[in-house]
Amino acid sequence: MSKNARLKAYLKSICNDKSASIESEIAKEALDYNDGDVASFFKDLLQYGCQSGIVSSLIYYMDTHAFYDKHYNEIESIRTELEDDLGQPLTVSGDLKNWFAWLAFEETARKIADKFNVSY
Numbered sequence: 714m715s716k717n718a719r720l721k722a723y724l725k726s727i728c729n730d731k732s733a734s735i736e737s738e739i740a741k742e743a744l745d746y747n748d749g750d751v752a753s754f755f756k757d758l759l760q761y762g763c764q765s766g767i768v769s770s771l772i773y774y775m776d777t778h779a780f781y782d783k784h785y786n787e788i789e790s791i792r793t794e795l796e797d798d799l800g801q802p803l804t805v806s807g808d809l810k811n812w813f814a815w816l817a818f819e820e821t822a823r824k825i826a827d828k829f830n831v832s833y
Contacts, residue, residue: 717752720829724751735787735821738780742768743822755826759833763815771818774811780818781810788817795820 714722724740746754746767754767763771771777781788792813796802805812826833 716829716831720751720831721749723829733783735784735817736825738770739818739822739825742770752831755822755831756833758819758822759826763818768818771814774808777808777811777814780814784817788813791817791820
């Protein structure tokens with residue numbers, strides 16, 4: 714089974730098993746991207762970021778704020794982990810909820826991409 718096929722199978726299992734997680738949001742976006750070209754989704758996302766508009770569900774403040782509120786506990790865990798790794802607080806630029814929504818989405822996607830050795 715190819716890397717792309719393994720990644721697709723993993724993302725489908727996330728959609729089935731973790732319906733209320735950041736990972737499931739990423740899985741849905743990746744599986745819907747460019748006819749299911751999931752490797753390209755991760756490459757494009759991790760090269761250009763959410764700010765590029767690649768994540769259709771995280772373009773408007775209304776949507777990023779809802780994402781932040783829905784995934785607050787996961788986002789706080791990601792923030793804490795990153796701050797521990799850096800040894801200092803993160804510096805937020807612009808709208809707090811938008812910034813953290815994008816950060817959490819991108820960081821979680823990076824971990825999935827790394828797990829499957831998707832280069833970006």
